[in-house]
Amino acid sequence: MSKDNKLKCGIEIHQRLDTHKLFCNCPSIEGIKVNKKYKRKMHVVKSEISEIDKTAQFEKKKNTDYVYEFYPRSCCELEIDECPPLGLNQEALDIVLEMALALNSNIVDEIHFMRKQVIDGSNTSGFQRTAVIATGGYIETSKGKISIELICLEEESSGIVKKEIGESTFRLDRLGIPLIEITTGPDIIDEEHAKEVAEKIGMMLRVTGKVQRGLGTIRQDINVSIPKGARVEIKGAQDLNMITKLIENEVERQKNLIKLIEEIKKKIKVKKLKFLIADITEIFEETESKLIKNSIKKGEKILSIKLEKHKGFLGTELLPEIRYGTELSQYAKMAGVKGIIHSDENLEKYKITDEEIFQIKITLDLEKEDAFVLVAAPEDIGRNALEKIIERTQMDYVPLETRRADQDKSYFMRPIAGKARMYPETDIPPQPIDNIRMKKIKEKKGRGLEDTKQMLEKLLNKDLAKKMLKSKHLKLFIRLVESGHDAKLVANILEQTLTELRRQGIKIEKIKEKQIEKILEEYKQGVIAKKAIIEILKYLTSEKGSIKDIIKKYKLNKITGKELEKIVKKEKGDIGEIMKKYKLTVDPEDIQSILKNKQKIK
């Protein structure tokens, strides 16, 4: 990206913490099972200044039923909004406080949880509980200091599983899992830098060993704007590699949108356009178009509007495969329609005939430079959808939007949320943070990213150190090394052996951390040889019984002392031969020391 764009970019990182839920004692697990469900409505609530929040009003228009599915082992009355919160998970708070220290932030003296209104249904209560834990702070990066604006502790929302006209289904198991939210200042220089910042904060979180790992446990939101453009929040980038592309594409989209707006403005005063929604169902009474036919069969209506002098604009590409028409369609979809059809498209693909197009043109009184949009939907939804499109075409600027990341592109989700939607959560008393608590956290806290990096580089070669730093086994590695195991051996087992076994099709997820610890302990105590470690790991995935049972069953006890001396004598000190015959039960080091001793005696 060129510098003349003067990109303004900041990121928000949401990371799930590895502890039980934030306001109840349910475990923070995401399951697949559900056996209960309830259906709810969500109301728009006026805010303190009697203004309904823009986002809230927007959702209301959709008039949706919300279905909440859950499994009682991971959800209690709180998740289904049937009881007040039980109190704050103090372990979660400690984790955030530890991160605040690592990010050089100022921790507030007293925490006040707020209710942040969300009525897209993703929270059963209609709001998300969230609190500022610290403000300010910074991290060092290769391109200078990046400021930290805010560190919050909040509830994870529930996950959407199905979205249909008039009904959205959510699964509640993840609702209430504690999230740390870290917001950087808009100091990020370019898209590569954004990736670096996200990666660094992500690693800082992971080296604490107190955050969840795996798909969906960390999400990045990106705030992007360019001059003459607008602040756009792109939600839910899960993959670090996507960040660069997402930013690049957003800058491109805004640039092209600015250009397009200029062109439209040259032709018309968009704000003065007159709109009339026409019911054109009749035109399609004998249509060949399957899409339209099916819709009419269901009793739906075909509604249409004229967009004055918009011919050609709808088909203008903002990004490859993303046209201005696509943007309009995204707005319409929010009203509940599946999509729109517009006159800059190839209408043959919908099997709409020239005769039908001609009829539309007459009905809408279309002139040469005009465009039209049509939707097929239940009447009220269709009307809402077209109204959304009208609203969107009247924006002669880049709109402030919250967009959803999908691979390297983003799609409109909703207008950016206003400020009016936060008020105190009085069910949770304010929580003072005292010095005693902070002292304990400072004592207990782990090494931090830089120290961990240095430690790993001391213990391992460069490649393995880098791998280990990113590894999900980092916490286990440190624990094992600290209890006296050989760092290289441990790193090899965790990073190489396990991967190899997985590639061989062995279900390594069945192996528990404790079991790895025990095997290494047996090795340290001299009960087994090094080569036996892999064997035991393999057996663990297919056999019941303890490690000791496996050692016994497969005769994996290490041969040492006189017995080994006998073997050495028998094989005339040929290490190769001995290892061939006793590879799982003999350590070559032991043979060497016997041979050395012999020489000394001689």
Place this chain on the structure above:
Amino acid sequence: MYSKDILKTLNKGNIDIGDKIIILEKNKEYEGLLMPRPELGDQDCIVIKLDNGYNIGIKITNKTKLNLVEKAKKPKKEKKEKQKEEKGDITILGCGGTISSKVEYKTGAVYPAISQKELINNFPEIKDISTINTRSIFSLLSGDLNQKHWEIIGKEIEKELKKDIKGIIIPHGTDTMHYTSAALSFMLQNLPIPIILTGAQRSSDRGSSDSKLNLLSSLMAAKSDFSGIGICMHSNLNDNLCYVHKGTRVRKMHTSRRDAFKSINQLPLIRIDYNNRTVDPINKYTKRDKSRKPKIDLKINDNIGLIYVHPGIKPKFIKNLSDFDGIVLAGTGLGHVPTNAFGDKNSISILKEITDLIESNIPVVMSPQTIYGRLNLNTYTYGRQLKKAGVIGHLCDWTPETAFAKLCWVLGHEKKMDKIKQEMEKNLVGEITDRSVVL
């Protein structure tokens, strides 16, 4: 409230709640609106609302500087609308509670303040169902209500009954709603129209509030063919159906769920499906009849005690109840109290103390702490002993709360023990049934 030291500093700086201030510390600086101090937490912490909407607490020490940035704009005074006499089909008599509570968004404080008018503004769907009149009687959480309030509500209903209306809705706190509904059932008998109490378990400020469905369903109930006192609340955890329960046979059975109200020992009366606008009777009830003359007797005695019997209950405790005009016991099992029926050396009887109360002309009424089921003082020795002593309630299947409300009402106009016993044990408004239906 902020600590004295903070208040002093604020005074000195001419800083009031709502003003924009800046807090300066060694390396830190916070700007925001000064918020009122919640009761809990550190009173030496100043609470400010940051520009992003979040509140935070900052400890004020002698090293902290507090500066005023901008005084708050004075809120425009809302014109108080004069309550006009309207003519609607349904009258809504507001009594406060969560359903009509309002959140002060800045502070988060919840108080019962929303006017009935606001309620309707919030739920314009009301107009689709009925025309209404609204009036607020008082604005209290139901935990603070007592017999005086029942009388006040009764009087207001009496006024309304003289008008040409189809029904009455009483938005009310849920904690003691079933006490009020039982009491009103005795005070206002033979009603020609429905009087529906309703409430909310989730306050109206949240998107998930149950208040809308409860209110709209109540409106449907108030226009239905039902008559008498009923409670209309969610029937389950979905936002689809509400039940109308009989005022004397309903109880709040959960601390927080939206379907907390359950009919006890019988089915609810009516199922209301607001979304499909249907009203389905599921039990027998007296139909509305414009020509029926109501029997109104609002006199009530507020000197009644409701006592929960428990293992090891002390005779002294019962003895000290002699200042009451009447006692309701929530007994164990079929209606029991410890009487040491077998003369065990470790058991303590309270039979003598109960007998003494009755002999000093204080009626003692039994009710089941099991909530469900019917009392029977014939089955066990201690039951028989209590019955012999003159305890009232044998074979009654009322809830403790209904028994309590009934005793309050009966003692409001009756003093003679035998008459009291007679009236208590006779079914007046469906509080006692003669068959234990298997549900």
